[in-house]
Amino acid sequence: MTVxxxxxxxxxxxxxxxxxxxxxxxxxLPYLIVTLVFTVGVIxxxxxxxxxxxxxxxWPPEWVGLDNYIRxxxxxxxxxxxxxxxxxxxxxxxxxxxxxxxxxxxLINTKVRGSQVFRTLFYAPSVASxxxxxxxxxxxxxxxxxxxxxxxxxxxxxxAEWTAVEWLNNPRGLIQLIVQAFGxxxxxxxxxxxxxxxxxxxxxxxxxxxxxxxxxxxxLAALQEIPPPLYEAxxxxxxxxxxxxxxxxxxxxxxxxxxxxxxxxxxxxQVFDQVKILTAxxxxxxxxxxxxxxxxxxxxxxxxxxxxxxxxxxxLLAAIIFFFTYIQRRYIESGTESF
Amino acid sequence: MNKKLFASFSIVLILAxxxxxxxxxxxxxxxxxxxxMTEAPAEEEPxxxxxxxxxxATESTDATEAPVAExxxxxxxxxxxxxxxxxxxxxxxxxxxxxERFNALYPDVTVDYQPIPADFQTKxxxxxxxxxxxxxxxxxxxxxxxxxxxGQLLPLDEYMxxxxxxxxxxxxxxxxxxxxxxxxxxxxxxxxxxGLVYLPEAFADAGIDEPTxxxxxxxxxxxxxxxxxxxxxxxxxQGADWARFAPFAFGAGGAYANEDFTTAMVDSxxxxxxxxxxxxxxxxxxxxxxxxxxxxxxxxxxGKKLVAMTYEGGWMVNYMRTDFAxxxxxxxxxxxxxxxxxxxxxxxxxxxNAATQYPRAAAAFAMFLTGRENQGEIVETGFAYSTHPDxxxxxxxxxxxAIAQGGTFDLTRVAYWGPNTGKVNDAVSKALERIYLGDxxxxxAFAQAQEEVQAALDGQ
Numbered sequence: 001m002t003v004x005x006x007x008x009x010x011x012x013x014x015x016x017x018x019x020x021x022x023x024x025x026x027x028x029l030p031y032l033i034v035t036l037v038f039t040v041g042v043i044x045x046x047x048x049x050x051x052x053x054x055x056x057x058x059w060p061p062e063w064v065g066l067d068n069y070i071r072x073x074x075x076x077x078x079x080x081x082x083x084x085x086x087x088x089x090x091x092x093x094x095x096x097x098x099x100x101x102x103x104x105x106x107l108i109n110t111k112v113r114g115s116q117v118f119r120t121l122f123y124a125p126s127v128a129s130x131x132x133x134x135x136x137x138x139x140x141x142x143x144x145x146x147x148x149x150x151x152x153x154x155x156x157x158x159x160a161e162w163t164a165v166e167w168l169n170n171p172r173g174l175i176q177l178i179v180q181a182f183g184x185x186x187x188x189x190x191x192x193x194x195x196x197x198x199x200x201x202x203x204x205x206x207x208x209x210x211x212x213x214x215x216x217x218x219x220l221a222a223l224q225e226i227p228p229p230l231y232e233a234x235x236x237x238x239x240x241x242x243x244x245x246x247x248x249x250x251x252x253x254x255x256x257x258x259x260x261x262x263x264x265x266x267x268x269x270q271v272f273d274q275v276k277i278l279t280a281x282x283x284x285x286x287x288x289x290x291x292x293x294x295x296x297x298x299x300x301x302x303x304x305x306x307x308x309x310x311x312x313x314x315x316l317l318a319a320i321i322f323f324f325t326y327i328q329r330r331y332i333e334s335g336t337e338s339f
Numbered sequence: 340m341n342k343k344l345f346a347s348f349s350i351v352l353i354l355a356x357x358x359x360x361x362x363x364x365x366x367x368x369x370x371x372x373x374x375x376m377t378e379a380p381a382e383e384e385p386x387x388x389x390x391x392x393x394x395x396a397t398e399s400t401d402a403t404e405a406p407v408a409e410x411x412x413x414x415x416x417x418x419x420x421x422x423x424x425x426x427x428x429x430x431x432x433x434x435x436x437x438x439e440r441f442n443a444l445y446p447d448v449t450v451d452y453q454p455i456p457a458d459f460q461t462k463x464x465x466x467x468x469x470x471x472x473x474x475x476x477x478x479x480x481x482x483x484x485x486x487x488x489x490g491q492l493l494p495l496d497e498y499m500x501x502x503x504x505x506x507x508x509x510x511x512x513x514x515x516x517x518x519x520x521x522x523x524x525x526x527x528x529x530x531x532x533x534g535l536v537y538l539p540e541a542f543a544d545a546g547i548d549e550p551t552x553x554x555x556x557x558x559x560x561x562x563x564x565x566x567x568x569x570x571x572x573x574x575x576x577q578g579a580d581w582a583r584f585a586p587f588a589f590g591a592g593g594a595y596a597n598e599d600f601t602t603a604m605v606d607s608x609x610x611x612x613x614x615x616x617x618x619x620x621x622x623x624x625x626x627x628x629x630x631x632x633x634x635x636x637x638x639x640x641x642g643k644k645l646v647a648m649t650y651e652g653g654w655m656v657n658y659m660r661t662d663f664a665x666x667x668x669x670x671x672x673x674x675x676x677x678x679x680x681x682x683x684x685x686x687x688x689x690x691x692n693a694a695t696q697y698p699r700a701a702a703a704f705a706m707f708l709t710g711r712e713n714q715g716e717i718v719e720t721g722f723a724y725s726t727h728p729d730x731x732x733x734x735x736x737x738x739x740x741a742i743a744q745g746g747t748f749d750l751t752r753v754a755y756w757g758p759n760t761g762k763v764n765d766a767v768s769k770a771l772e773r774i775y776l777g778d779x780x781x782x783x784a785f786a787q788a789q790e791e792v793q794a795a796l797d798g799q
Contacts, residue, residue, distance in 0.1 A: 284776065303760075
């Protein structure tokens with residue numbers, strides 16, 4: 001990930017080099033302008049707005065200092081709630097989708113008959129737009145939908161009866177369900193101990209299903225880069241398949257794993273579509289996520305737009321994502337170096 | 340690509356979401372003021388009495404053939420105004436016809452109708468922030484709270500005075516939602532309310548009498564119990580929704596906030612009584628949600644013959660006609676609560692962009708759309724109720740007429756609680772949701788809602 005700079009040739013003394021550089025900048029100009037206006041400019045503006053109260057229409061905005069940040073970080077506030085939800089999401093989705101992607105890629109890479117067909121099949125969900133996939137899952141998850149129907153049939157086959165679950169309207173948390181199985185319960189004042197809700201886990205499943213195939217392709221490309229002699233040498237030395245996988249494949253894939261974990265983490269922190277379409281943050285705020293909260297505050301779904309507050313949350317979210325990406329890079333890259 | 344780029348990339352994504360309005364907001368049926376509709380709103384602005392010429396046209400129900408009711412005002416030469424609203428094909432046709440009628444009066448004004456069928460409020464806020472909003476557009480409570488206090492809407496009083504349009508021409512409760520500091524920022528274009536919609540065959544099946552206008556809550560519960568016990572149909576369909584709950588709260592004498600929108604009132608004994616009634620029905624199974632029976636909303640549950648009763652509004656007429664033409668359904672006014680008859684009113688208005696290039700033409704168009712003549716035409720299509728008190732009786736469909744009566748009850752209100760109405764109503768829906776899901780008792784849920792509503796009223 002390093003940028004190679006060309007050797008200095010005395011830029012100011014060399015008219016030809018100067019001309020080349022000018023030409024280069026000229027070609028870059030359209031992109032640079034777009035970036036300056038729509039990326040850098042917007043970031044700086046959002047940062048400025050985060051210290052103001054701004055309703056989208058009245059200019060100039062009203063300076064309120066750190067009020068928006070204080071409000072966002074108040075322990076009873078919705079932003080903290082959304083962070084807890086999304087942390088569960090990251091913790092569960094990233095490892096699962098990464099390992100699923102790696103497993104699928106390894107399987108397809110074995111060149112069994114029909115691997116091309118499987119590759120296409122597996123990749124299909126990633127080609128469709130996430131909104132389309134989400135609508136399909138909505139059908140699956142309805143109380144009278146296909147998932148409950150399938151489970152009813154399955155249970156009936158074993159002589160049992162399946163009680164239809166409202167997958168998209170079930171606020172009971174994973175930990176809460178376990179506690180309830182032992183006859184206890186966790187009151188809603190201790191919501192943060194309840195764990196991800198059934199609805200939230202249903203959305204996690206959908207996200208894994210949709211995202212893993214994209215990462216599978218990236219793994220597949222990386223797998224094909226690994227020089228076959230490594231495996232041949234290992235085989236001669238008597239390494240079995242499992243040893244080859246853990247001692248050759250995984251270490252050789254380290255840079256790709258880093259990329260996928262980082263992309264996956266950023267993607268999961270920014271989960272939005274599914275929440276917007278399926279739950280709007282409910283039930284009982286158990287699927288409320290930062291980006292959805294930022295969106296609804298900025299656009300004023302339930303009142304006047306509070307763009308300053310939304311920007312403050314956006315800045316905080318960016319800082320959090322930056323922090324986790326940095327940690328992951330250090331952790332995984334240091335491993336790469338030792339290898 | 341480095342770390343900083345990742346971070347910046349993410350901010351951009353977030354802002355892209357936040358600032359470009361890429362999706363719809365979960366919009367709700369709009370609502371208006373706290374004043375019961377029989378009371379006149381407090382108003383001091385220079386709304387002049389309608390001149391004699393206007394009065395003449397207002398008496399008969401035959402407003403369609405009346406001469407020009409509201410005076411034509413002088414407009415800018417060669418004015419072109421853009422008009423936007425939400426709505427399906429039916430609604431769009433209603434407004435295309437309206438524009439044709441408008442052009443008969445104002446042949447030189449070009450109206451460019453640009454309907455926005457989905458995500459209207461989100462798109463309009465984005466357009467307003469970007470300076471590309473239409474000249475004339477629908478205004479609901481959400482847009483009023485976003486645009487009114489920030490000066491994005493043109494006060495219409497001056498033009499109303501000129502044209503001889505009085506605030507007294509409209510049903511008072513409807514207008515107060517669009518009134519701020521004594522100025523009129525939009526004129527109500529139509530309104531709706533709820534009725535007890537039912538499936539006669541379910542009552543025949545259970546061998547009980549069909550609902551009447553004299554029903555009380557107890558009759559509702561007894562019938563729902565009987566039908567649920569029979570098992571062919573579910574009893575009463577109602578979601579965790581502030582709007583459908585409002586008639587119960589109002590009928591018990593409660594409200595979500597006090598008169599000047601400063602104190603939350605959702606933990607009052609009246610609201611708790613209403614919630615207990617609902618929670619009781621939910622618990623013994625005579626009340627179901629649309630999802631429980633596999634429908635998208637309770638109106639659909641009626642169409643699919645899954646439930647016997649629900650609270651729905653005039654939109655059922657068109658919906659049933661298009662989607663379930665062979666299903667027989669009926670409607671009566673809502674059952675009486677412990678404190679009397681109550682209903683909830685929704686309304687939408689027509690407002691003018693303060694930044695319009697042609698304020699006179701835009702105001703003339705807004706006044707024409709909401710005027711007696713045009714609303715008289717619209718009400719005859721069965722599309723909506725007129726916002727003029729003397730045109731209430733013009734509702735054609737008998738079921739629709741029964742539903743519309745809810746607007747005249749003593750305890751009927753508009754669920755409007757000031758600039759933070761959306762958050763207040765949302766807190767009530769959330770409390771009902773917690774009760775429905777068995778997560779909290781009625782008292783716990785509304786104690787929490789009380790805190791949330793208070794915070795919302797305090798502007799937090």
